[in-house]
Amino acid sequence: MTDQGHQTNQDRKEFSDEAGSLWRIALAPSVWAGHFVLCYASVSLACVRGLLPIEATRLSLIAVSVIVLVVFVWQGWRAWRQWAPERGHPSALSEGKAEDRHRFLGHATFLLTLISGIATVYTTLPLLLLEGCR
Amino acid sequence: MPFRALISPPLAGLAAAQRLSFQRIRGRGLRTTAAALVLSGCSGRQSVLDPAGSDAQALFTLFVSLLVGAAILWVAMNGLFYWFTRRSTGTLPERSGRMLILFGGVIAPTVVIGAVLLWGLSLLPDQRAPGDGLTVSVLGEQWWWRVEYTMEGVEGSVVSANEIRLPTGQRTDLRLTSDGVIHSLWVPALGGKMDMFPGRETRMSLEPVEPGIYRGQCAEFCGASHAWMAFMAVAMMPEDFATWLEAEAQDAAEPQSDAARRGLAVFQAAGCGACHTVRGTPAVGKVGPDLTHVGSRLTIGAGRLGATLDNIER
Numbered sequence: 324m325t326d327q328g329h330q331t332n333q334d335r336k337e338f339s340d341e342a343g344s345l346w347r348i349a350l351a352p353s354v355w356a357g358h359f360v361l362c363y364a365s366v367s368l369a370c371v372r373g374l375l376p377i378e379a380t381r382l383s384l385i386a387v388s389v390i391v392l393v394v395f396v397w398q399g400w401r402a403w404r405q406w407a408p409e410r411g412h413p414s415a416l417s418e419g420k421a422e423d424r425h426r427f428l429g430h431a432t433f434l435l436t437l438i439s440g441i442a443t444v445y446t447t448l449p450l451l452l453l454e455g456c457r
Numbered sequence: 458m459p460f461r462a463l464i465s466p467p468l469a470g471l472a473a474a475q476r477l478s479f480q481r482i483r484g485r486g487l488r489t490t491a492a493a494l495v496l497s498g499c500s501g502r503q504s505v506l507d508p509a510g511s512d513a514q515a516l517f518t519l520f521v522s523l524l525v526g527a528a529i530l531w532v533a534m535n536g537l538f539y540w541f542t543r544r545s546t547g548t549l550p551e552r553s554g555r556m557l558i559l560f561g562g563v564i565a566p567t568v569v570i571g572a573v574l575l576w577g578l579s580l581l582p583d584q585r586a587p588g589d590g591l592t593v594s595v596l597g598e599q600w601w602w603r604v605e606y607t608m609e610g611v612e613g614s615v616v617s618a619n620e621i622r623l624p625t626g627q628r629t630d631l632r633l634t635s636d637g638v639i640h641s642l643w644v645p646a647l648g649g650k651m652d653m654f655p656g657r658e659t660r661m662s663l664e665p666v667e668p669g670i671y672r673g674q675c676a677e678f679c680g681a682s683h684a685w686m687a688f689m690a691v692a693m694m695p696e697d698f699a700t701w702l703e704a705e706a707q708d709a710a711e712p713q714s715d716a717a718r719r720g721l722a723v724f725q726a727a728g729c730g731a732c733h734t735v736r737g738t739p740a741v742g743k744v745g746p747d748l749t750h751v752g753s754r755l756t757i758g759a760g761r762l763g764a765t766l767d768n769i770e771r
Contacts, residue, residue: 445570452581457660
């Protein structure tokens with residue numbers, strides 16, 4: 324393989340990594356939004372329409388919340404490693420190099436995952452504190 | 458006085474409610490006078506700042522805590538702003554700056570909002586806790602309130618309108634619904650508000666602590682007369698309430714005087730019974746408020762006017 328061919332292959336790999344990073348940035352907020360809609364929709368179906376038993380619905384949603392939070396912890400840990408804060412703050416590395424972009428995406432993903440986690444906990448609190456439809 | 462026939466002899470309830478009201482004013486005199494000097498206008502029969510029920514007290518404590526917390530935050534934020542723009546204008550070490558943002562921008566708001574959310578949510582179950590046996594069903598009309606009392610283990614119900622009486626020291630269930638448009642029932646001195654939807658039943662419960670007369674108000678815009686859609690909520694000692702409910706369950710009293718008999722005749726001749734019910738008379742209309750014992754109510758016209766003969770005559 325020529326040097327040029329090697330270079331192109333490496334570029335392709337980097338590009339596909341960064342494309343994956345872009346998807347991962349959107350993962351946490353999307354999961355939070357899905358969780359939010361799921362909670363409101365199922366509690367409405369249980370309490371307004373009476374289509375689901377409220378206690379089972381409540382416990383299932385709490386279980387879903389736990390799974391979502393586990394996914395966020397995993398995702399946050401990956402993003403933290405991508406960000407690698409021990410190698411300096413990203414703002415100090417704003418020369419537009421591929422390395423900076425890579426770490427910036429990790430930084431953004433980490434913060435979005437953190438805020439999505441907090442929002443998911445807030446959405447879950449009513450499920451823990453309010454037991455029925457009253 | 459054409460409508461005197463409708464006015465039953467003053468029932469125990471009215472006298473008791475007025476007596477209690479005076480006692481309440483006397484008993485709370487010192488406290489309210491002191492508060493009135495500082496916060497005139499915060500007390501009164503329709504004020505969340507003058508709670509007389511356990512739910513209103515819980516909300517009041519939450520409100521005061523939020524207010525004090527907000528004031529402290531406001532002073533602290535402005536203090537920091539002043540400090541960093543006027544007093545200590547040099548640059549912060551990057552580490553300190555980052556810690557300030559992490560603590561002030563992420564950790565502190567998350568913890569404070571989380572704590573307030575936890576507190577607020579923990580209050581909600583109490584505001585809807587099951588009652589101790591008495592249920593008051595309220596149906597919102599444009600622009601008045603149908604009221605019906607049922608007691609656990611007792612057959613039948615007592616129908617009334619535009620006034621809600623509750624025993625103190627116990628929790629009463631309120632089952633709410635509406636006809637036509639959305640209303641909301643709110644007695645600020647006793648507890649939170651709850652919307653009333655056509656075709657749905659919502660529930661809340663109230664536990665008055667101090668006997669007295671409080672004012673309730675429709676809290677959801679429901680049309681032209683929304684602002685006038687009110688009622689009196691009378692909190693009575695349980696024994697007074699039992700006496701009142703027993704009297705309220707009776708048919709209207711027979712007219713005793715000539716004027717009262719003439720009033721009944723006019724009421725019947727004018728066709729008032731097509732819309733109004735007066736139990737014990739041929740008037741069985743369901744369109745308007747039930748007028749049985751209307752004379753013992755504290756107001757007429759859904760809280761609009763005092764229940765005086767002059768107002769009834771209008």
